[in-house]
Amino acid sequence: MHTSSPTVRDFIVPLEQFPHLSSEESVHSAVAQLFLHADNGKLLFDELLVIDSQDRYVGNLTIRSILTCYFPSLFDGNQKEIFAGKKEKFTDLAILLEDRFQAECKRQGALPVSDFMSPPLKSIKADLHPLHAAEIMMEENQTCLPVMENQELIGVIRLIDLFRFLAGSCSL
DSSP states (O other): OOOOOOOGGGTOEEGGGSOEEETTSBHHHHHHHHHHSEETTEESOSEEEEEOTTSOEEEEEEHHHHHHHHOTTTSOTTOOOOOOSOOHHHHTTHHHHHHHHHHHHHHHTTSBGGGTOBOOOOOEETTSOHHHHHHHHHHHTOSEEEEEETTEEEEEEEHHHHHHHHHHTSOO
């Protein structure tokens, strides 16, 4: 009896079940998408796929990008300092920043996702072997990759799902 080898297609999160939105939509819409994909109040995903008006994959938006959008002076992703403990300006003043953060969120969140998304990740084909997909993810330092079939985005493969499969086949 011959069984076929597993493929990435067997482990994808279909596009309909993975948070995604148009590049023209607002950051507030992105947050709403993430909250729609929650289980008992816990977010199931920490990023979204961004698509254009022709349903082509054009980028990713992460929670880090959203926080940077909402309050760029606090969460500036371009800072490259070596961490040497808490900065004094935030230790005692965090409570005072909360009102300012909420005001910034309202203003900044209306901006389009395209202003904060990262470029598209390397996509992989649905018929790829899971071990090869895991190798690409490790090499690219990614926890998920878009999956294409017939030049169409069909979903996302997550490293956690590949790990579940690969580690499950090991004798523990």
